[in-house]
Amino acid sequence: MALPASDLTKQPDQRTTMELGGVLPRTAEVRDGHLFVGGVDMVGLAREQGTALYVFDEADLRWRMGEYLRAFRSRYEDSDVVYASKAFLNKEVVRLVDELGLCLDVSGGGELACAEAVGFPAGRVVMHGNNKTPVELEEAIGAGVGRIVVDSRIELARVSEIAGARGVVQDIYMRITPGVEADTHEYIRTGCEDSKFGFTMRDDFAFKCVKTALETPNVRLAGLHCHIGSQIFALHSFREAVTVMMDFMARIRDEYGYEVEELDMGGGLGIAYLAGDEPPSIDEFAEVTCTAVREQCAERGLALPRLLVEPGRSLTANAGLTLYTVGILKTLPGIRKYVAVDGGMSDNIRTALYHADYEPTIANKADQPRCEIVTLCGKHCESGDAVVVDMPLQKADLGDIVAVFGTGAYCSTMASNYNGQPRPAVVFVRDGEARVTTRRETYADLMARDL
Ligand SMILES: Cc1ncc(COP(=O)(O)O)c(C=O)c1O
Numbered sequence: 293m294a295l296p297a298s299d300l301t302k303q304p305d306q307r308t309t310m311e312l313g314g315v316l317p318r319t320a321e322v323r324d325g326h327l328f329v330g331g332v333d334m335v336g337l338a339r340e341q342g343t344a345l346y347v348f349d350e351a352d353l354r355w356r357m358g359e360y361l362r363a364f365r366s367r368y369e370d371s372d373v374v375y376a377s378k379a380f381l382n383k384e385v386v387r388l389v390d391e392l393g394l395c396l397d398v399s400g401g402g403e404l405a406c407a408e409a410v411g412f413p414a415g416r417v418v419m420h421g422n423n424k425t426p427v428e429l430e431e432a433i434g435a436g437v438g439r440i441v442v443d444s445r446i447e448l449a450r451v452s453e454i455a456g457a458r459g460v461v462q463d464i465y466m467r468i469t470p471g472v473e474a475d476t477h478e479y480i481r482t483g484c485e486d487s488k489f490g491f492t493m494r495d496d497f498a499f500k501c502v503k504t505a506l507e508t509p510n511v512r513l514a515g516l517h518c519h520i521g522s523q524i525f526a527l528h529s530f531r532e533a534v535t536v537m538m539d540f541m542a543r544i545r546d547e548y549g550y551e552v553e554e555l556d557m558g559g560g561l562g563i564a565y566l567a568g569d570e571p572p573s574i575d576e577f578a579e580v581t582c583t584a585v586r587e588q589c590a591e592r593g594l595a596l597p598r599l600l601v602e603p604g605r606s607l608t609a610n611a612g613l614t615l616y617t618v619g620i621l622k623t624l625p626g627i628r629k630y631v632a633v634d635g636g637m638s639d640n641i642r643t644a645l646y647h648a649d650y651e652p653t654i655a656n657k658a659d660q661p662r663c664e665i666v667t668l669c670g671k672h673c674e675s676g677d678a679v680v681v682d683m684p685l686q687k688a689d690l691g692d693i694v695a696v697f698g699t700g701a702y703c704s705t706m707a708s709n710y711n712g713q714p715r716p717a718v719v720f721v722r723d724g725e726a727r728v729t730t731r732r733e734t735y736a737d738l739m740a741r742d743l
Pocket of ligand 1: 376378379397420519521522523558559560561602603604605606
């Protein structure tokens, strides 16, 4: 699919890098015209490690994880923060999640295997997926994962059978589709009624399935789960979802005599992709969620459940950036200016998939104003292959290092080898040191599975 036509009337904002605000990792700074993150020169790092390169500001990651825990635990004692590893996953981030005391959301056997590989405590794992295979369920139950989020009646029967065969009782959540329309892109909206995820509340289906779950052997209904979507700025959507879930819990108590002990409200807090974006803070999100649960429990005479949230994007996106080298410049008069980089849809599919927006800067000209509107296109054989469409950038020259901010979520985990592109390395930077935490793929890796 081709790119949307360029808006030729768009004017560059003339901002320099440090004026990009919330999209920047917390330790970003400019020294002698170069972008530094974690005290490391991004230009030097790109030249040393090669590009495309994913970089994470470790201090920023640690801060966000700590901030989530503090924001929730200070307001709601019995709460847990579950890192949604689909946002960004490698062994090092799982170690960090473990060290800081968060739980881990995995969506399948592969993510679970990564957690197991670094000895992440299985009891703190929450397993998701709308179609976990029987093999994945065997793996999860065999590993002793803390909670399996059951997504359908068929799965409920499968979990029961597998747990029974192993002689265990598996704690489960039921994922409910609360019918709340979150204010976000339709592809990442999951809580509304037409969704492949969870038990629909229509025609009382979910409510009837709770009864089935309560009567099903080898499983214990520990809690309920919902996730209304992603990149959400409107906090009232979360409050509305809490109301729906609380009504549901009260009805389960009243009609089935069962008090649901845990409530997992999913993830979804939005982040700044553009300099002008003003997402709610982690504190504001915690305040709305915790207050809604407290107040609504009191109104319905419900005991406070253990409360969980499952952030992904808001933990990692702004801590990350991608570095590229400019390889080709092409100006099509009256159409657009292309700056071609050595990556693209293979390392960041979000622009092609959702028309996502990102703020770019030239890391070796970071103190200069972004004076041109350009499209940063990739190197892949698709016309729609772009990382950034129609955004301001400093005047680019061949060999410049471009940094694209906000790529710490749903980029490396959605990466592909399209056109035989080896996937980038992942580097964590902190206190002036750079650590490769995932090495770059090699051509040999690309063929390693071929017989
Ligand atoms: C079940 C579930 N939990 C948590 C998340 C994380 O959402 P976000 O990255 O928007 O915080 C997702 C994302 O799709 C999800 O599907």
